């Protein structure tokens with residue numbers, strides 16, 4: 629009865645109690661057939677038929693038992709994989725293409741729309757607010773804002789991971805969340821919001837889950853400093869009808885905020901600039917293993933077509949992007965700093981001299 633064994637084994641193959649159960653009964657049937665050899669032909673036929681029926685019945689039972697759990701699950705996963713045809717996606721891109729299955733809603737007809745994960749990595753007063761509204765004006769992009777401005781969400785790496793998982797599973801609900809057809813989902817993340825503090829774990833997460841980064845920085849750190857001081861000033865004075873605004877939507881509001889000219893401490897100026905410079909440089913060095921594109925605010929201001937590079941990087945269709953944000957500091961630096969002559973003398977001839985002269989590198 630060796631043949632019988634060989635037939636039964638693969639049928640129940642895959643391991644587990646049920647297989648063993650089927651295998652044993654298979655042998656019993658074989659024994660019955662063997663004993664029937666002494667009976668007359670009719671009886672032999674009856675026994676044979678019964679054996680067949682019994683065998684089919686047992687096998688059906690086995691299949692049902694398997695089907696109720698593991699088998700059906702395997703089939704379901706295979707169906708889902710087949711539904712989303714990945715064959716058109718370049719081999720080098722597969723790691724960055726995802727098909728999230730949100731818990732809170734169904735992606736319905738877009739469940740096979742590939743989704744890219746991204747993060748805008750930047751620092752305060754580098755134009756990232758403006759940049760994010762531009763991206764969010766794209767039909768297929770959802771950037772959910774500075775979600776790590778909340779201390780609790782960035783208090784430790786497990787909190788950070790949990791938050792990122794929710795965002796990338798398309799379960800984060802913000803005003804920027806698009807419909808189920810989102811093709812790129814992300815957030816805006818400042819270096820000092822737990823990013824530098826947890827850089828190794830975060831780079832690891834990004835690389836493991838195929839998250840891409842848009843590094844958005846400002847080349848002119850002196851202008852960034854002026855913007856920061858003016859913003860801090862407004863935080864206390866609240867020049868616009870008693871409300872603090874980090875970003876404005878009208879030229880009138882911008883002109884009110886730009887009226888303030890900060891006085892810079894020239895004793896500590898070079899040290900401050902160097903600190904910011906080193907901090908950013910170190911951060912980028914630590915995060916450079918992430919798939920990324922680097923964008924400078926000044927280049928965007930000068931040449932909007934740079935935005936198309938970002939859309940190409942995110943692999944979303946090119947389209948016109950708009951923002952209601954109005955630039956606050958539009959005048960030359962010399963008209964934005966109270967003690968310009970002192971500042972000029974402090975930086976003239978140093979490595980930061982270019983910040984004085986090459987305004988926006990236009």
Ligand SMILES: *[C@@H]1O[C@H](CO)[C@@H](O)[C@H](O)[C@H]1NC(C)=O
Nearest residue numbers: 710711712713714715716717
């Ligand atoms: C997947 O798409 C490719 C072309 O993009 C096509 O040739 C192939 O037949 C598709 N496979 C399935 C299973 O639909």
Ligand SMILES: *[C@@H]1O[C@H](CO)[C@@H](O)[C@H](O)[C@H]1NC(C)=O
Nearest residue numbers: 741767768807809810811945
């Ligand atoms: C962009 O969104 C539109 C509308 O939701 C959808 O029809 C289209 O397929 C999406 N495009 C991509 C590339 O995901």
Ligand SMILES: *[C@@H]1O[C@H](CO)[C@@H](O)[C@H](O)[C@H]1NC(C)=O
Nearest residue numbers: 779780781783784785786787
């Ligand atoms: C991480 O932070 C969250 C929120 O602050 C807290 O509930 C949790 O206990 C912390 N986990 C660890 C491992 O410290």
Ligand SMILES: *[C@@H]1O[C@H](CO)[C@@H](O)[C@H](O)[C@H]1NC(C)=O
Nearest residue numbers: 732733799800801802803805
């Ligand atoms: C998202 O939040 C808004 C308002 O808070 C609510 O109306 C909407 O139903 C929420 N959407 C989802 C998918 O939870």
Ligand SMILES: *[C@@H]1O[C@H](CO)[C@@H](O)[C@H](O)[C@H]1NC(C)=O
Nearest residue numbers: 867868869870871880881884
């Ligand atoms: C203050 O509010 C009034 C009434 O809403 C508006 O007309 C005025 O322009 C506001 N002023 C500023 C500086 O935003």
Ligand SMILES: *[C@@H]1O[C@H](CO)[C@@H](O)[C@H](O)[C@H]1NC(C)=O
Nearest residue numbers: 891892893894895896897899
């Ligand atoms: C300028 O910076 C120096 C060094 O940090 C400090 O000692 C000094 O008090 C500062 N001056 C003003 C006016 O804040």
Ligand SMILES: *[C@@H]1O[C@H](CO)[C@@H](O)[C@H](O)[C@H]1NC(C)=O
Nearest residue numbers: 930931932933934935936937
């Ligand atoms: C603007 O940027 C695009 C894309 O990076 C580039 O191809 C083009 O040459 C730039 N134009 C100018 C005038 O710098």
Ligand SMILES: *[C@@H]1O[C@H](CO)[C@@H](O)[C@H](O)[C@H]1NC(C)=O
Nearest residue numbers: 969972973975976977978981
């Ligand atoms: C800047 O420094 C150079 C010498 O390093 C000097 O010749 C020049 O006059 C300075 N510029 C101003 C505006 O002070």
